[in-house]
Amino acid sequence: LVISQCVELVLEYPVVFTRDVFDDRNATLVEAIARREPARRHRFAAIVDAGVAASWPRLATMIERYARMYGTQLELAAPPWQVPGGEPAKQHAVVEGVWQRFAELRLDRQACVVAIGGGAMLDAVGFAAATFHRGVRLVRVPTTVLAQNDAGVGVKNGINAFGTKNMIGTFAAPFAVIDDSSFLATLEARDRVAGMAEAVKVALIRDAAFFGWLEEHATQLAAFELVVVEQSIRQCAALHLAHIATAGDPFEQGSARPLDFGHWAAHKLELLTRHELRHGEAVAIGIALDTSYATLAGLLDARDRARVLALLHALGLPTWHDALRAPELLEGLAEFREHLGGELAITLLAGIGRGIDAHDIREPLVRNAIDELSR
Numbered sequence: 001l002v003i004s005q006c007v008e009l010v011l012e013y014p015v016v017f018t019r020d021v022f023d024d025r026n027a028t029l030v031e032a033i034a035r036r037e038p039a040r041r042h043r044f045a046a047i048v049d050a051g052v053a054a055s056w057p058r059l060a061t062m063i064e065r066y067a068r069m070y071g072t073q074l075e076l077a078a079p080p081w082q083v084p085g086g087e088p089a090k091q092h093a094v095v096e097g098v099w100q101r102f103a104e105l106r107l108d109r110q111a112c113v114v115a116i117g118g119g120a121m122l123d124a125v126g127f128a129a130a131t132f133h134r135g136v137r138l139v140r141v142p143t144t145v146l147a148q149n150d151a152g153v154g155v156k157n158g159i160n161a162f163g164t165k166n167m168i169g170t171f172a173a174p175f176a177v178i179d180d181s182s183f184l185a186t187l188e189a190r191d192r193v194a195g196m197a198e199a200v201k202v203a204l205i206r207d208a209a210f211f212g213w214l215e216e217h218a219t220q221l222a223a224f225e226l227v228v229v230e231q232s233i234r235q236c237a238a239l240h241l242a243h244i245a246t247a248g249d250p251f252e253q254g255s256a257r258p259l260d261f262g263h264w265a266a267h268k269l270e271l272l273t274r275h276e277l278r279h280g281e282a283v284a285i286g287i288a289l290d291t292s293y294a295t296l297a298g299l300l301d302a303r304d305r306a307r308v309l310a311l312l313h314a315l316g317l318p319t320w321h322d323a324l325r326a327p328e329l330l331e332g333l334a335e336f337r338e339h340l341g342g343e344l345a346i347t348l349l350a351g352i353g354r355g356i357d358a359h360d361i362r363e364p365l366v367r368n369a370i371d372e373l374s375r
């Protein structure tokens with residue numbers, strides 16, 4: 001006997017773009033938390049990235065005030081607490097601490113965790129939330145450009161382990177995402193720019209018109225004009241969301257990972273530099289490398305390569321780091337393949353807006369591409 005089991009699942013969550021999410025007059029958060037059961041009161045916990053807390057010393061008070069203001073619908077389980085920000089968040093000890101706090105607060109599956117922070121902290125807290133009671137509701141409030149346009153809007157979480165990035169994690173859709181651009185005001189200059197690498201990435205593989213738009217607005221983006229930055233974040237997030245919803249592989253069971261264009265080298269560079277490079281900076285270098293490779297391999301016109309490098313430079317993104325010379329760099333290809341299994345599939349460019357899968361990467365050509373970038 002074979003019972004052919006088949007369950008179709010629908011993942012739906014709103015991604016809301018707003019400003020001043022904890023302002024009394026902004027109902028975005030209460031609506032997100034209460035969206036399925038507007039009539040009852042919702043217990044929630046708030047966790048803040050320590051880097052965000054340092055820049056927003058009144059944030060915890062604002063959250064408490066907000067919860068009181070909407071007291072008929074919200075009940076804050078405990079004062080907001082902090083976890084480390086940046087890559088140090090993505091370790092087992094941090095997740096363990098979050099689980100422990102959830103247990104002390106007796107959070108149940110109908111409770112909501114509101115995580116406010118950068119992509120790294122959201123990955124770690126998202127993993128803790130997805131595994132506590134096999135999954136409590138998670139509202140992400142991403143606070144960096146990269147988290148708002150990419151890391152915070154999708155269905156992945158995870159921590160680093162055994163010397164590998166994102167080795168442990170799950171696929172889990174958030175309950176809601178709230179992109180509040182006000183938080184971007186306190187970002188360090190390099191984090192402002194770093195996140196734009198993901199916009200360049202997704203434009204290059206999916207949307208030539210968006211690439212043109214980025215070129216036209218590069219000066220305003222480099223000057224961090226908020227309205228233009230908001231537009232770029234919305235378009236980039238929309239492209240990521242559309243990919244997850246329509247490309248037919250939301251949980252990445254296949255070998256191809258087009259959204260990870262430029263990432264095989266990026267992940268290795270992050271580890272080789274002990275995270276001295278930000279994820280977005282490493283992605284910019286990875287894009288420059290794979291773009292140069294595509295031209296050397298005869299896939300991409302040299303003028304298109306020049307456009308890509310010119311845009312990265314105009315935005316203030318790096319296209320070089322000495323770690324590109326490390327002999328271990330090329331191990332990144334094998335590690336990238338191992339993450340998914342199956343045959344190697346690296347996204348390369350066949351034109352602006354046209355990503356294609358390559359199954360064979362020629363190492364001598366990668367070295368030539370590195371030599372070219374060094375000049």
Ligand SMILES: NC(=O)c1ccc[n+]([C@@H]2O[C@H](COP(=O)([O-])OP(=O)(O)OC[C@H]3O[C@@H](n4cnc5c(N)ncnc54)[C@H](O)[C@@H]3O)[C@@H](O)[C@H]2O)c1
Binds near residue numbers: 123
């Ligand atoms: N899950 C996914 O789908 C996905 C996708 C892409 C990237 N990522 C992950 O995201 C991480 C990178 O995230 P990131 O670029 O957001 O950086 P980050 O989370 O490493 O944060 C960078 C620094 O900025 C601080 N910070 C955050 N928001 C701030 C604010 N508003 N004001 C002042 N300081 C602030 C943080 O404390 C940290 O020190 C990487 O670990 C990467 O692997 C995950």
Ligand SMILES: [Zn+2]
Binds near residue numbers: 150198263279283
């Ligand atoms: Zn990325």
